Amino acid sequence: MTAPTGPAVPGRRVAVVGGGISGLATAALLAADGWSVDLLEQRDEVGGRAGSWEKDGFRFDTGPSWYLMPEVFDHFFRLLGTSATEQLDLTLLDPGYRVFFEAHDEPLDVRTAREANLATFEAVEPGAGAALAAYLESASDAYRMAVDHFLYTSFESPRSLLHPEVVRRAPTLLGLLGRSLEKHVAARFADPRLRQVLGYPAVFLGSSPARTPSMYHLMSSMDLADGVLYPQGGFTRLIEAIADLARARGVRIHTGATVTSIDTTPPAAGRGRRGRARRARVCGVAWLDAAGSEHRLPADVVVGAADLHHLETELLPRDLQTYPESWWRRRDPGPGAVLVYLGVEGELPQLEHHSMFFTSDWGKNFGDVLGRPGRVPDPASSYVCRPSASDPTVAPAGSENLFILVPVPADTGLGKGGVDGQGDPAVEKVADAAIAQVAAWAGVPDLAERVVVRRTVGPGDFAADLNAWSGGMLGPGHTLRQSAFLRARNASRKVEGLLYAGSSTIPGIGLPMCLISAELVLKRLRGDRSTGPTAEPPRETEPETAQEPLLEATGGAA
Incomplete structure (x- = not known):
């Protein structure tokens, strides 16, 4: 057209x-x-x-x-003479997301209110509430520095790096760039669950906590302090x-x-x-x-x-x-992914709009995905989105819409996905394992039997459909x-x-x-x-x- x-x-x-x-x-x-x-x-x-x-009545964001970062969307729309409020119907999610851990029976909910998250951290590890408060203050400060001096510039002139505030803060900035996010978090929190909650934003950046500069701890100010939104009708x-x-x-x-x-x-x-x-x-x-x-x-x-x-x-x-x-x-292409779109009969109150499933061997998981050569983790950490928890338009009444993302190596050799289990064997195997993981960890033993719509996407699809380098999912x-x-x-x-x-x-x-x-x-x-x-x-x-x-x-x- x-x-x-x-x-x-x-x-x-x-x-x-x-x-x-x-x-x-x-x-x-x-x-x-x-x-x-x-x-x-x-x-x-x-x-x-x-x-x-x-x-069949299910609509999936792919x-x-x-x-x-809602202020970025607001700013963009205002440049065009409108606003995010005028263009989108935004819902504030609470909890923002739920985290399931391999070695623990009880999940952890990240709430909208900052104080609620401080209390959650304190309940897991004495002293972690105050440590999180300081961590979020630092994250907010780093985020503001990034917006003012690093995100909205093409670095055409070295003068962009010589602003008086940047020069004055240079020792702090260099420290954040020279230390990994993993080490930055580990120096402040002992419990592995809290470390994973604060380290997972590295996945949004196409990397791992061990490879991501601690400057990016700024991302925690977005979900732990500012909350998570959802546009009705989906993305x-x-x-x-x-x-x-x-x-x-x-x-x-x-x-x-x-x-x-x-x-x-x-x-x-x-x-x-x-x-x-x-x-x-x-x-x-x-x-x-x-x-x-x-x-x-x-x-x-x-x-x-x-x-x-x-x-x-x-x-x-x-x-x-x-x-x-x-x-x-x-260069590093970042991770690939197997995506699974599921239409499920019946409700799934065990899952929030966003749910994380974190394996215990965090380092091995990332090493498998980002190593050269890489391999599919077993078991694998995964992310599940249940937009039908917040949006009635994405699934028929009485049914649920699930989107599962499993990070895998950016390797087109893993193949492509398909509809109703007809994708390449390696992709479908990852999907089957992810469905079984959600069923076991979230307490939905009959999940696989309730699936009425299924489609998978693999690294080969990212390469073929989007010309994605190495079949990477993000960049x-x-x-x-x-x-x-x-x-x-x-x-x-x-x-x-x-x-x-x-x-x-x-x-x-x-x-x-x-x-x-x-x-x-x-x-x-x-x-x-x-x-x-x-x-x-x-x-x-x-x-x-x-x-x-x-x-x-x-x-x-x-």
Whole structure:
């Protein structure tokens, strides 16, 4: 499907490659800023990882399921003259999530209220309540530093790291970067259950507590202090809202559109501004429609919002690749996953909206998933989402909707999933073990017999459907050398006018980070090198358009 065409604006034409949340958000922001925008998505529907699948009255979000960092969503919507409140019906979950432990019969609930969580920690380990209070104060401080100085910048200038507050806090920041999250938590808490609750956010970052810098303890301020939200209708409703805002601002969305190359013109002779060697420049993209017919779309700027490995190694010739295959061989793809979508007859009050299942041998579990070569853990830790606990639209009355995620190695050799147990054997084996684990640990012995809808997804599906590097579920993991200014940048060093957005690039993994990555494209095209969020327009007026010349805005790629 292709949206109705409209007039292109000479000199301000943008082609966005990829219709996940980062591509849609980028398209909406740039269109609101006066650019003429076409978005090309190879699948029949937009959403990318945040897709949707339906069968027999059950509707499943196929990927993201946690609504954290609500202020990032609020800020994004306000940039478009609206608000999260106007676009979404948000429910505060309480408990935020439940944790089941292999070696303990009783689960642990993380509540909405900060004081309730302090009491829970104190009941598990004397003194842990006060320790958690201090931990959350530090996490909140680190989070504010990240928002003010590290998340909303493309690191185009070293001055972004020389802000007086950053310089003053340098010893603390270096300490947080040089110590792992695992060690940071272990120095403050003795009980393994509390360590796991505080260490699991590393999974959201595509890494493990042992490989993740302790700077990321900031994530605990989101769920243990601020609470967890859920948009009614699921995360497909979030995608619909952003797509609708993009179309309303003139974005032409083309689905069933597979981009086959990023077109460039050769560099002109001589030197460019500030004596720099001239580079090749984008002039558009080539793409195939669903019938296989080839098209060319002229563009002054191309934003790659798909998997960066695919964009660089498949859509550009070798001499124009900033991140060639040799670069990726030295990087960590993060974990893969087996996803299981289950429609279940009857109710499952034993599970909360979000439930975690943590094995006792935490280190071995992560080592199996992230090792090279990796292997499927046995037993494996897992995550279960039961959105029907909060949303009556995702399952028939009297039934439950379950989404199970089991981290596995990012290895396409594990294969693909399927419907009704017809996926590849390795994927279905992981799914069977996860269902049995939930049944045993949560006390639902007949769970498998009550399943009426079943679909699995494996690393092979992530690679085939999303062009995900190595079949990873999230994007490159947030290890030290793949975080902040050490992560892949959002502009090509070889091609002027070629920018990037999404989880492969800065600032990183997750829906909020993808929204910020879209804003970083806007800031780069405006020539805005500030380190904080973009100033929001007054609600009574439309956002102002950018005035910076295109050549200056895109010619200084970091």
